[in-house]
Amino acid sequence: MSQPIRVLLVDDQPLLRMGFRLILEGEEDMRIVGEASDGAEAVRLTERLEPDVVLMDVRMPVLDGIEATRRITGSGACARIIILTTFDLDEYAFAGLRAGASAFLLKDVGPNELVHAVRVVASGDAVVAPRVTQRLLEEYVRSQPDTPKPPRDPLLQDLTPRELEVLGAIAEGLSNAELARRFFLSEATVKTHVRRILTKLHLRDRVQAVVYAYETGLVTPSQGLDF
Structure with missing residues (x-):
């Protein structure tokens, strides 16, 4: 059996992290390796724990998710980042993709879609359809x-x-x-x-x-x- 997908959860809301943990830990091919409540902690844990996928909230204290994404991708880390947003066409979706994220998902994403996104991003692909990305960037x-x-x-x-x-x-x-x-x-x-x-x-x-x-x-x- 191949190694499980290592996931880092980053959100300043403990209940949201718990919800994502319950969903992802129910999958045999996934393992939660850590949790962070702000972007600075996310950068440190990514370096130390070497996750395959980081679920990254945007609005957090100390360091926001966009800058954390920029630092992680700029460091050469292998981790792929999924930005969690509230609205699919808000400024954070633009900024997250420009910072190096491989995908963005709405925070109210369904369990099956979340699991699928993590698997696809871990495989090295991108979840956001190119046409959606094109539309986002044109608007930006x-x-x-x-x-x-x-x-x-x-x-x-x-x-x-x-x-x-x-x-x-x-x-x-x-x-x-x-x-x-x-x-x-x-x-x-x-x-x-x-x-x-x-x-x-x-x-x-x-x-x-x-x-x-x-x-x-x-x-x-x-x-x-x-x-």
């Missing part, structure tokens, strides 16, 4: 004041023309199956392209690829792709 970009377009990222020079096309399609929100149909490729080949893109651009998952496309100005809501 539109809400920001006009700023000069950032300079072209030198890392893009490492991508082949095909990989640039695939990156653009990922930013549009296409799934692997849709990418395969668009480019007349097998899904296995598409997965290889996606993996190489993530490696070359130092990105954690597909969600981060969509964030990257918007953050670097490759995609804008009004102009579309700009390769």
Whole structure:
């Protein structure tokens, strides 16, 4: 039997942590390795306990969940982070994805959806559908004041023309199956392209690829792709 998924619970509300614990500990392939009540403690415990997945609340004392996420992902830790939000289109969902989270879930998520999210994120994938991420980022970009377009990222020079096309399609929100149909490729080949893109651009998952496309100005809501 493979090793259980190690989960760290981070929330300043003990009752909420207890609820998540009861749900996840009922699964044979999951183990709660620790709990934190603020972001600073979450950073320390992630370093010490090395969880696979961190369920991260946003509004907490000492250090909020967004900054804690930024510090954890910036440290090179292998832990994947699921941001817990109250509204799916609030500012914290944007900020969490930009900080390096692999997913966000509403706090009133159902037990089955929570368990599924933890498993998917632990496998290295992202829970938030690319189209949802695209919609979030478009709303975020539109809400920001006009700023000069950032300079072209030198890392893009490492991508082949095909990989640039695939990156653009990922930013549009296409799934692997849709990418395969668009480019007349097998899904296995598409997965290889996606993996190489993530490696070359130092990105954690597909969600981060969509964030990257918007953050670097490759995609804008009004102009579309700009390769």
